[in-house]
Amino acid sequence: MTSISVTQSISIENSIVQLEKSQELLEHRMEEVEGMTRQLAINQDLNVLLNDHLAQRDVYGIWRTMRNVLTFGQTNDFLQHYYIYLANYNLIVTSGSSYRPEHYYEFFHYNDLSFEEWKQQILEKAHRSEIKPLSSFSERDNETSVITYMQSLPLDSFNDSSPANVVVVIDARTIAGLFSGLTDNYGGWVHIHDGNGNTLAIQGNMESDVSQIMNDPAFDQNKTSQFYKSDLVITTRSAKSGWVYQAGIPRSALMENADQIKQASWFITGGAMIVGLLFGLYLAHRNSVPIHRMISIMKEQFGRDELTERNEFDFLMNWSMTN
Incomplete structure (x- = not known):
């Protein structure tokens, strides 16, 4: 799978999660409405x-x-x-x-x-x-x-x-506000309807007519995500109410988001490599200090001043051969 496909999949998954979170919030609000009627009943x-x-x-x-x-x-x-x-x-x-x-x-x-x-x-x-x-x-x-x-x-x-x-x-605007993250951030649309296809809320720039999507045999109502014309359409269903939640995200916005994720991934990966390299150099320097100190002591002890212009490796090799 190419990096573009991976980042696009991440964008789709993020959009699904965002729709599901908004759905949960709406269902919670509707449960509060139902709870109010139970309080009135007593x-x-x-x-x-x-x-x-x-x-x-x-x-x-x-x-x-x-x-x-x-x-x-x-x-x-x-x-x-x-x-x-x-x-x-x-x-x-x-x-x-x-x-x-x-x-x-x-x-x-x-x-x-x-x-x-x-x-x-x-x-x-x-x-x-x-x-x-x-x-x-x-x-x-x-x-x-x-x-x-x-x-x-x-x-x-x-x-x-x-x-x-x-x-x-x-008010439908109150419901739409719960899904503003999808419509405002991506320039897409949200459509909510009941099990009979009756519209409960609609928001955003919807290029395709609602009835066209619902009646088009090329559109699979059971798929969680699919491309339809120029939009990625995400569909979730409520097990509680039977409501169907659909969000459409323009393909261009999806790819832009995928590019942002890709750039962020490269930035994080590159940053991690640089930090790792710097940390490795630090450890190498720290671990070499005792060796340099030992060589200095050995030079002083064995009077090898004539080798001061030679590197430490040559000094150690020469010392090991003569002792």
């Missing part, structure tokens, strides 16, 4: 509201619930935007306010869902750790893209509807 104030069938709203109970859920968003940037829909109150509770669904929809809504569709598909339907794929989203007239995590309360809700739904809206 929250006493919230459970009181879920079982409240009074005609008059428990304003103080709603306020306590808002106060309790306020802290979640302070520990995880995936929890900056979430809400709880209380079916018996027909009310949306957030960390800072409460809304009627129609009022909430005025400020925050999916561009591909009407109010009625959103109410039926998100608020009123029972969910069990479900993910709504990447969707265009309007947040106070600011356009962005989000994925949505949905979980019904109580957790053992098996009917078509449930007393409450927890909805976590996650």
Whole structure:
């Protein structure tokens, strides 16, 4: 294997490791989101509201619930935007306010869902750790893209509807930030999709269309790394969620990185050789000092001054032959 092939293999391996590390970080964040819903499920104030069938709203109970859920968003940037829909109150509770669904929809809504569709598909339907794929989203007239995590309360809700739904809206830019090392350093792209091919996140300069890669028979979905057109495409799969993570690195950036690794290897090897040579010279000099000292003593003892102009080897040979 040539040095170019070796350094290219190292670059590919480093890219795979970097993608896997980012994947682990994303999965950890999503586990925290899921953990938040479990904490809400055992929250006493919230459970009181879920079982409240009074005609008059428990304003103080709603306020306590808002106060309790306020802290979640302070520990995880995936929890900056979430809400709880209380079916018996027909009310949306957030960390800072409460809304009627129609009022909430005025400020925050999916561009591909009407109010009625959103109410039926998100608020009123029972969910069990479900993910709504990447969707265009309007947040106070600011356009962005989000994925949505949905979980019904109580957790053992098996009917078509449930007393409450927890909805976590996650900005795609927050997810993309976890993979910035691949997109920023290499000028590549990252695409994450679920087991059904629905896009969950996409970031970077993607020369080939997503659907083209997924539907091209020349592209092997089971390979960890392969070249596709002008990109090296790395693919990993999550055993937990079934999500597929793909990163594309331009071949030119890969070769540039390989050249850097090669130069660094030569520098380290050359430096080690120079250090070894200098250390060897030092040891040779240190070990020769006793010999020179012994020769000086022998010259003084045996009066061989006439040999002072001859080298030490000749002196030792002459001395050994005469003694």
